[in-house]
Amino acid sequence: MKSKTADSLNYRTLFSKSNEIYDAASRRKACKTYHSLWTTKSGQYHRFSEILHFIDNMDCSILDIGCGNGRLVEFLNYNGFTGKYTGVDINSNLLKEARHDFPGQEFVNADFFKKRIPLHDYVVMSGTLNANFGQDMDFVFNFIRRMHELSRKKSVFNAITEYVNFKEKEMYYINPAALIEYTVRNLSPKFEIRHSFVPYNFTMCIHKNIKWIPF
Numbered sequence: 001m002k003s004k005t006a007d008s009l010n011y012r013t014l015f016s017k018s019n020e021i022y023d024a025a026s027r028r029k030a031c032k033t034y035h036s037l038w039t040t041k042s043g044q045y046h047r048f049s050e051i052l053h054f055i056d057n058m059d060c061s062i063l064d065i066g067c068g069n070g071r072l073v074e075f076l077n078y079n080g081f082t083g084k085y086t087g088v089d090i091n092s093n094l095l096k097e098a099r100h101d102f103p104g105q106e107f108v109n110a111d112f113f114k115k116r117i118p119l120h121d122y123v124v125m126s127g128t129l130n131a132n133f134g135q136d137m138d139f140v141f142n143f144i145r146r147m148h149e150l151s152r153k154k155s156v157f158n159a160i161t162e163y164v165n166f167k168e169k170e171m172y173y174i175n176p177a178a179l180i181e182y183t184v185r186n187l188s189p190k191f192e193i194r195h196s197f198v199p200y201n202f203t204m205c206i207h208k209n210i211k212w213i214p215f
């Protein structure tokens with residue numbers, strides 16, 4: 001079957017499906033970790049630590065796409081972050097929790113494809129492509145291209161790898177090789193991947209500055 005192109009996929013439908021999934025999770029249990037569909041806080045924070053691996057300077061600006069209820073900013077602060085954090089999400093319930101729990105931080109309710117957003121040193125994302133809300137690989141490529149465009153230094157994100165021996169239909173699996181191919185040909189030849197440092201996941205970092213340091 002011919003796959004839908006990025007343009008033909010209706011993003012509004014995808015976002016409303018995504019909101020349906022997270023709103024249902026928020027109704028299902030009182031646990032805030034579960035509201036953003038993490039089964040354990042340690043799994044959620046393990047992913048954050050993999051993102052932190054690529055951040056070289058804690059006095060920087062970080063844009064968190066799909067920030068959910070804002071736990072990344074708490075993790076960053078525990079690790080000595082002194083810069084400026086901005087979280088963006090399309091889910092108003094999760095953003096309400098984020099604003100309640102981290103009142104000094106900036107959280108924006110927006111579709112980051114459309115919103116005019118200034119450049120940030122690091123543009124990060126954790127788990128936003130994990131739930132299967134109808135996306136396809138063109139959507140994923142557009143997503144990481146937009147992250148890359150908004151970054152001054154690096155874009156860093158994780159996803160569930162396709163190299164697994166069991167798949168659940170509620171989850172979305174990505175072939176890291178397809179992402180590498182897209183990245184090298186369209187975004188940057190300088191990238192890093194940590195595969196299976198979190199079980200069944202990979203974290204990819206795409207560099208903006210591709211100048212080589214002379215020997």
Ligand SMILES: C[S@@+](CC[C@H](N)C(=O)[O-])C[C@H]1O[C@@H](n2cnc3c(N)ncnc32)[C@H](O)[C@@H]1O
Nearest residue numbers: 018036066067068088089090091112126127128
């Ligand atoms: C698995 S949760 C992760 C939340 C947070 N990053 C964390 O690790 O706790 C995924 C989040 O991505 C958000 N999301 C999905 N599509 C999005 C989009 N196009 N733009 C912004 N946020 C989006 C969802 O609303 C949800 O809050």
